Amino acid sequence: MTIFEALQHAMARLPGESPKLDAEVLLGFVLGQSRTYLYTWPERELTASQQSQLNELVMQRAQGVPVAYLVGKREFWSLPLQVNEHTLIPRPETELLVEQALERLPQAGRVLDLGTGTGAIALALASERPDAEVWAVDASQEALQVARANTDQLELSVRLIHSDWFAELGGQQFHLIVSNPPYIAEADPHLEQGDVRFEPLSALASGADGLADIRRIIGQAPGHLHPGGWLLFEHGYDQGNAVRELLRGAGFSAVETVQDYGGRDRVTLGQWGTHG
Ligand SMILES: C[S@@+](CC[C@H](N)C(=O)[O-])C[C@H]1O[C@@H](n2cnc3c(N)ncnc32)[C@H](O)[C@@H]1O
Numbered sequence: 001m002t003i004f005e006a007l008q009h010a011m012a013r014l015p016g017e018s019p020k021l022d023a024e025v026l027l028g029f030v031l032g033q034s035r036t037y038l039y040t041w042p043e044r045e046l047t048a049s050q051q052s053q054l055n056e057l058v059m060q061r062a063q064g065v066p067v068a069y070l071v072g073k074r075e076f077w078s079l080p081l082q083v084n085e086h087t088l089i090p091r092p093e094t095e096l097l098v099e100q101a102l103e104r105l106p107q108a109g110r111v112l113d114l115g116t117g118t119g120a121i122a123l124a125l126a127s128e129r130p131d132a133e134v135w136a137v138d139a140s141q142e143a144l145q146v147a148r149a150n151t152d153q154l155e156l157s158v159r160l161i162h163s164d165w166f167a168e169l170g171g172q173q174f175h176l177i178v179s180n181p182p183y184i185a186e187a188d189p190h191l192e193q194g195d196v197r198f199e200p201l202s203a204l205a206s207g208a209d210g211l212a213d214i215r216r217i218i219g220q221a222p223g224h225l226h227p228g229g230w231l232l233f234e235h236g237y238d239q240g241n242a243v244r245e246l247l248r249g250a251g252f253s254a255v256e257t258v259q260d261y262g263g264r265d266r267v268t269l270g271q272w273g274t275h276g
Pocket residue numbers: 087088089090091094114115116117118119120121137138139140143163164165180181182183202203204213
């Protein structure tokens with residue numbers, strides 16, 4: 001079977017919104033080649049073992065397994081990141097949180113990423129700001145292993161800590177705390193759909209209204225923020241109002257919600273105390 005035929009064959013068996021892209025990524029992965037290669041050498045023959053590996057991957061994808069888990073990687077902020085079934089697959093929307101954090105991080109500032117997963121946010125910040133001191137925590141040891149592998153691979157500096165939010169951070173204080181925490185309501189039917197079905201529930205669901213972790217973090221963050229420091233969250237499109245109220249209620253000022261490129265509420269932030 002040639003590369004051209006393998007692509008056609010895979011596409012025909014793949015469901016979902018992007019069968020062409022999925023087929024290209026999976027075949028590229030099997031051949032260890034870029035997508036461009038597939039169209040430069042369409043007449044090249046696959047070996048029997050490449051064909052059977054592709055068949056196996058296409059079958060798993062047809063059962064819904066996310067492409068990122070099948071190939072073990074996903075790009076975020078132009079950084080190639082390892083992912084596995086213990087980590088959330090980093091989403092492009094989360095780049096908005098990185099942009100907002102970069103705007104507020106002072107020179108040589110200390111920043112904490114709560115619930116780092118693959119390390120996506122912490123590594124994006126470390127890559128942009130080598131002057132910053134970047135810390136990241138996660139409650140999942142397996143996710144931390146992935147974050148550590150990504151940190152080493154990218155040769156960036158992030159201090160990784162196994163912790164239930166701030167529990168293991170002692171009296172550490174930061175200029176900026178950033179988090180894409182679990183924020184989906186436990187009974188939300190989206191948890192049973194698409195790629196999300198295969199992602200760890202502990203990375204996604206947060207109490208009856210999806211706000212349990214955001215509440216806990218807001219309750220504890222003031223003890224870990226320098227005066228004038230910022231707390232920034234990613235959250236669901238319908239949670240902006242609730243998160244603003246929670247931040248104001250806890251005494252944060254300059255509270256605002258930023259929308260993503262689709263015009264949906266996505267990031268809410270606030271400032272603790274005053275510069276001093
Ligand atoms: C939505 S995922 C975000 C992952 C990554 N920051 C990203 O944006 O791709 C939430 C992360 O929070 C972690 N987490 C959940 N509960 C936690 C807790 N109590 N303390 C620390 N981390 C927690 C999960 O293991 C998961 O990695």
